[in-house]
Structure formats: structure tokens, C-alpha cells
Amino acid sequence: MRKIKVKTPIVEMDGDEMTRIMWKMVKEKLLCPFLDIDVDYYDLHIENRDRTDDQVTVDAGRAIMKYGVGIKCATITPNQDRVVEYGLKQMWKSPNGTIRAMLDGTVFRKPILVSNIKPFVACWEKPITIGRHAYGDVYDNREIRVPGAGRAELVFTPEDGGAPLKMTIKDFKGPGIVQGLHNTDDSIRSFARACFRLALDEKTDLWFSTKDTISKTYDAHFRDMFAREYNESWKEKFEAAGIEYFFTLIDDAVARIMRSRGGILWALKNYDGDVMSDMVASACGSLAMMTSVLVSPRGWYEYEAAHGTVQKHYYRHLKGEETSTNSMALIFAWSGGLRKRGEIDGTPEVAAFAGKLEKAAIGVVESGIMTGDLLAIAEADPRNRKVNTEAFIDAIADRLKELTTGNG
Numbered sequence: 163m164r165k166i167k168v169k170t171p172i173v174e175m176d177g178d179e180m181t182r183i184m185w186k187m188v189k190e191k192l193l194c195p196f197l198d199i200d201v202d203y204y205d206l207h208i209e210n211r212d213r214t215d216d217q218v219t220v221d222a223g224r225a226i227m228k229y230g231v232g233i234k235c236a237t238i239t240p241n242q243d244r245v246v247e248y249g250l251k252q253m254w255k256s257p258n259g260t261i262r263a264m265l266d267g268t269v270f271r272k273p274i275l276v277s278n279i280k281p282f283v284a285c286w287e288k289p290i291t292i293g294r295h296a297y298g299d300v301y302d303n304r305e306i307r308v309p310g311a312g313r314a315e316l317v318f319t320p321e322d323g324g325a326p327l328k329m330t331i332k333d334f335k336g337p338g339i340v341q342g343l344h345n346t347d348d349s350i351r352s353f354a355r356a357c358f359r360l361a362l363d364e365k366t367d368l369w370f371s372t373k374d375t376i377s378k379t380y381d382a383h384f385r386d387m388f389a390r391e392y393n394e395s396w397k398e399k400f401e402a403a404g405i406e407y408f409f410t411l412i413d414d415a416v417a418r419i420m421r422s423r424g425g426i427l428w429a430l431k432n433y434d435g436d437v438m439s440d441m442v443a444s445a446c447g448s449l450a451m452m453t454s455v456l457v458s459p460r461g462w463y464e465y466e467a468a469h470g471t472v473q474k475h476y477y478r479h480l481k482g483e484e485t486s487t488n489s490m491a492l493i494f495a496w497s498g499g500l501r502k503r504g505e506i507d508g509t510p511e512v513a514a515f516a517g518k519l520e521k522a523a524i525g526v527v528e529s530g531i532m533t534g535d536l537l538a539i540a541e542a543d544p545r546n547r548k549v550n551t552e553a554f555i556d557a558i559a560d561r562l563k564e565l566t567t568g569n570g
Contacts, residue, residue, distance in 0.1 A: 163195070163196070163566070163567070165195075165196060165197055165198040166196060166197050166198065166511045166512055166515050167197075167198045167509070167511075167512075168197055168198065168199040168200070168500070168503060168504075168507075168509070168512055169503075169507040169509050169512075170229060170230070170231075170503060170506070170507050171199075171200040171201060171202050171229050172199065172200075172201050172202070172229065172231050172232070172499055172500075173201070173202045173204065173222060173225040173226050173228075173229055173231065173232035173233070174201040174202065174203045174204070174232075174233055175204050175206050175222050175232060175233065175234040175235060175237075175257075176203070176204070176205045176206060176207060176235050177206055177207065177234070177235025177236045177237045177471065178206075178207055178208055178235075178236065178237050178238045178471040179236075179238065179471035179472060179473055179476035180471060180472035180473070180475040180476035180479060180485065180487055180551075181235050181236040181467060181469075181470075181471050181472055181492060182207065182235060182471075183476070183479060183551075184487060184489045184492055184551060184555070185235045185492060187489070187551070187552060187555050188489060188492055188493055188496060188555060191555050191556065191558075191559040192493065192496070192519060192555065192558060192559055192562060193496060195559075196515060196562070196566060197500075197512075197515065202225050202228075202229060204218055204219075204221060204222035204225065205218065206218060206219060206234070206235070206237050206257050207237075208237070208238045208240060208244070208248050208250070208254075209248055211237075211254055211257065212248065212250045212251055212254065215251070216254050216255070216257075216260070219257045219260045219261065220260065220264070222234075222257075222261065223260065223261040223264035223265065224264070226261070226265065226462050226463075226464055227264075227265070227460075227462055230461060230462055230463065230503075230506055231462075231463050231464075231465075231499050231502050231503045231506065232261075232462075232463070232464040232465070232499070233464075233465045233466070233495050233496055233498075233499040234257075234258075234261075234464060234465070234466040234467075234495070235466075235467065235492065235495075236466070236469060236470055236471045236472075236492075237256075237257045237258070237471065238471055239254075239255070239256040239257070239258075239259075240253050240254055241253065255301075256301060258301075258466070259301035259302060261456070261464060262296035262297060262301070262456055263296075263298075263301070263302055265296075265456060265458040265460075265462050266296075266297050266348075266349050266352060266458060266459070266460075267296050267297075267352075267356070267456040267457050267458035267459065267462065267464075268293055268294065268295060268296055268352070268353050268357065268456070268457050269292075269293070269294040269296045269435065269439075269454060269455070269456050269457075270291055270292070270293050270294070270360065270427075270454070270455055270457060271291065271292045271294065271435075271439040271442070271443070271452050271453060271454045271455075271468055272289050272290075272291040272292075272452070272453050273289045273290070273442060273443060273446035273447070273451060273452055273453075274446075274451040274452065274453060274490055274491070274494060274524070275289055275446065275451075276447070276451075276524055276527045276528050277528050278527070278528055278530075278540050278541045278543065279446075279447045279451075279527070279536060279539055279540050279541070280541065281424075281445055281446045281447070282444075282445045282446075282539075283420060283445050285421060285422065285423055285424075286422070286423065286424040286445070286446070287423045287424055287425070288423060288424040288425030289424060289446070290419065290422075290424045290425070290426055290428060290442050291360075291364075291366070291426070291427045291428070292428055292430060292435050292438055292439040292442060293353075293356070293357045293360065293368075293427055293428065293429040293430065293435070294430055294431075294432060294434075294435025294436060294439060295349070295350070295353040295429075295430070295431050295432045295435060296353075296432060296456055297345065297346070297349040297353070297432065298343065298344050298345040298346070298432060299343055299345065299431060299432035299433050300341075300343060300432070300433050301432055301433075302344070303341055303342060303343050304341070304342045305339065305341045305342075306339070306340045306341075307337075307339055308334050308337055308338040308339060308340055309337060310334070310336060310337055311334055311335055311336060312333075312334050313330060313332075313334070314330070314331040314332050314333075314334065314340045315328055315329065315330055315331060316328070316329050316330075316331050316342070343380070345380070345383075345384075347387065350383070350384055350387045351387060351391065352459040353429070354387055354388045354391040354392075354429075355391060355395075355459065356457055356459060357370070357427060357429040358391065358392065358395070358396045358400075358407070360427060360457075361400075361405060361407075361427045362396065362399055362400065362403060362405070364427070365403055365404075365405055366405060366426055366427050367405050367406045367407075367408065367425075367426045367427070368400075368405070368406070368407050368408070368426070368427045368429060369408045369409075369410070369415060369418075369426055369427070369428045369429065370384075370385075370388050370407070370408075370409050370428075370429040370430075371409065371410050371411060371412040371414070371415035371428070371430065371434075372384050372385055372411070372412055372431060372434075373411060373412050373413070374411070375411060381431070384431060385409060388407075388409065388429075389409065392407050412430070415428070416438075439452065439454075439468060440468075443468060443469075447536065447539055448488055448490075448535045448536060448539070449468065449469040449470075449491075450467075450469050450487075450488035450489070450491045450533075450535065451488070451490055451491065451536075452468040452469070452491055453465075453468070453491070453494045453495075453498060454466050454467065454468040454491070454495070455498055463499070463502050465494075465495040465496070465498040465499040465502070466495050467491040467492045467495050468491055469491055472487055475487045475551075484550050485550060485551045486533045486534035486535075486548055486549065486550050486551060487533060488533040488535050488536060488554070489533075489551070489554065489555055490523055490527075493519065493520075493523050493558070494520060494523070496516075496519070497516040497517075497519045497520045497523075498516070500512055500513070500515060500516040500519075501513045501516035501517070504516065515566070518562060518565040518566060519558075519562060521565060522558050522559075522561040522562040522564075522565055523558050525561050526554070526557045526558050526561055527540075529545065530543055530545030530546040530547060531547060531549055531553075531554065531557045532547070532548060532549070532554070533548070533549065533551070533554050534548050
């Protein structure tokens with residue numbers, strides 16, 4: 163079978179634990195037999211990040227800037243337990259956060275819908291896309307463990323030599339904690355534009371929500387910048403397309419979302435988007451049934467699995483026990499990156515292959531062949547059967563062969 167040539171290299175970022183095991187299977191069974199592809203490979207395994215003092219993550223981000231498209235496996239963001247487990251030098255930052263800060267983009271996450279798994283929220287008829295601001299907030303914060311009594315202050319020192327701005331955060335009477343967050347007008351503006359552009363392209367309503375009644379400067383600034391961008395550049399286009407921009411408090415938005423029919427783009431700040439995208443994914447079936455792409459205003463794209471490294475299944479795998487782990491999000495990370503690579507390079511064969519890969523994966527689930535997480539929530543059908551991690555990918559490979567040879 164003639165392999166399809168991918169014209170420009172793709173940045174590949176390998177990951178950790180069970181997702182690393184599946185990542186290798188996906189490449190060997192679903193990509194290499196069909197594609198002639200060059201990758202610029204970066205190993206983001208936690209031990210390699212520790213070995214390189216996390217320079218490998220920075221190098222991967224720069225490679226995405228060079229080639230335009232990156233595809234990332236799930237990775238560990240270490241806590242203290244992980245530092246001990248892997249013997250790390252320190253608690254390294256989230257690689258996702260590092261790369262997102264470098265690319266200054268917006269993360270869009272959308273459920274992968276299949277006909278035999280209905281959303282847990284019965285009124286959801288269409289997918290809800292989460293637009294997550296991928297810069298700043300808690301992911302690039304600074305924290306201090308306050309040892310005892312004293313004053314914590316917020317200070318800004320102007321570069322031009324002007325008078326510093328200063329306010330007291332807290333007069334501590336004893337030990338505590340303090341945290342500093344930041345954002346920039348340029349990044350917020352890019353976030354707003356990316357969301358308005360995608361909503362217009364997909365002809366879908368755009369909601370944006372913050373807690374500006376409590377955060378009267380930080381969150382309110384997001385609100386005001388979105389409103390200014392909409393009124394100056396998008397209002398007439400939205401009205402002509404018959405779609406709406408809507409702002410409300412985040413708690414009100416959550417209540418409305420749970421009663422909506424779906425079919426909207428919900429724009430959220432960094433942490434809010436992280437949490438709500440997991441909620442939407444779980445309500446639509448599984449955390450492994452969610453696409454995720456970081457879109458930079460400078461034309462760079464990073465596709466990734468929206469879920470974690472599936473730690474429990476990895477420990478079972480190490481013991482030689484059988485696992486039934488869902489690889490759909492990893493597969494769709496590759497298909498999304500390949501489709502975008504094909505669009506940028508002007509190679510429709512590559513983009514078409516991405517579509518066939520997704521069709522094969524969805525077709526396997528709809529035929530009743532599923533991993534354990536999906537079987538537990540699928541509609542009852544005598545065809546339904548649970549398969550292990552590798553058998554699920556094998557079934558997709560068989561169906562992909564049929565589609566690519568014209569027999570599917």
C-alpha cells in the first residue's frame with residue numbers, strides 16, 4: 163500500500179505512564195503503516211524533563227514555533243508524592259503550562275460524540291466547545307509559604323521610574339500562604355479574538371463568563387476587553403451571521419449550561435476552562451472523549467490529549483495485568499494535528515487521512531467494540547463487548563485499512 167507523504171515535519175512530544183504505552187501503539191498501528199512522516203521528537207517523560215532541568219519542554223515549544231504544528235501526549239505535572247516516586251530534583255511546572263505560555267494561545271476543547279453514548283445531561287443535543295485562555299493565572303503563578311506573622315504586599319514598580327503601586331494583601335498573625343497571579347492585555351486580546359473568530363467560522367453562539375462582581379479589577383478587565391473587541395470588530399459580523407455574544411457571571415453560566423441544548427462556544431479563563439472542560443468531557447462520556455487544540459494568534463497549533471496519564475492503569479500494566487484504557491483522545495490529537503498539517507501544507511491527502519482515522523475510531527465504538535470506561539455508559543446492545551487496550555487500537559486499525567483501501 164502506497165504511503166501518504168506528510169510534506170512538513172510534525173513536532174511530536176512523548177509523555178508518561180499509560181498514555182506513553184498507548185502513544186507507541188497508536189503510532190505503530192494507526193500511523194506508520196499509512197504515512198510517510200517525519201517528526202521532530204521530544205521526550206517529555208518526567209525523568210527526561212528532570213534530567214534536562216525541563217529544557218526539553220522549552221525546546222519542544224520552540225520547535226512548534228518553527229514547524230507550526232505539534233502533537234503532545236499526556237504528561238505528569240509532579241506534586242510532592244511524584245517528586246519522591248521518581249526521585250526528582252524539584253516539582254517541575256506543568257509542561258502544558260510552559261508551552262501554552264510560550265505560544266500564548268487559546269485552548270479549544272470539544273467532546274467526541276458517538277451515537278451509542280448519550281450525554282449525562284439529557285438536554286444536551288449538540289457539543290459544547292470550551293475556549294480556555296491558555297496564559298497566566300494559576301499556571302504561571304508565584305507562591306510563598308508564609309512562615310509566621312508579618313505583612314504580605316502587592317507591589318508594582320514602573321520601569322520608567324514612577325512611583326510604585328502598593329497595597330497590603332494581608333497582615334498575617336501567624337503562618338499561612340500567599341499567591342500572585344498575572345495576565346497581559348495582549349494575551350487577553352488574542353484570547354478574545356480567537357474565540358470570536360472560531361464562533362463566527364462555526365456559526366455558533368459565544369458565551370464568556372467570569373466572576374467580575376468579586377474580582378472587580380482582574381476579572382472585570384477580561385469582561386471589558388471582550389466587550390470592546392466585540393463592539394469594535396465583531397458585532398456586525400455576528401448579527402449578519404445570526405449568532406450571539408453573551409456575557410454573564412460564571413456561576414450563572416454554569417446553571418444555564420446545565421439547562422441548555424448545547425451547540426455553543428463557552429470562553430473561560432485559564433483555570434475555569436481547565437475545570438469546565440473536564441466537566442463537559444465527563445458529562446459527554448469520558449475524559450478520554452475530548453479533543454484539545456492550542457491555537458496561537460501567530461499561526462501555531464498544538465494538539466494534545468485532554469486527560470491525564472492514566473496512572474492506575476499504568477501500575478496494573480507494570481504488574482503484567484490486562485488493561486482496558488481508552489485511546490480516543492490520543493488518536494484525535496494525531497488526527498487533528500495531521501488535518502491541520504495537511505491544510506497548512508496544501509496536501510489534501512493528509513487531511514483526508516485524518517478524517518478517515520477519526521471515522522474508523524468512531525465506527526469501532528459505534529459497532530460495540532469498547533474499552534471499559536465506554537462500555538459502562540453505552541446504550542445496551544447485544545453487540546457490545548469490552549476489549550483490552552491493544553485490541554481496541556487493533557480494531558481501529560482494521561477498520562482504517564478498509565477505509566483507506568476503498569472497502570469501508
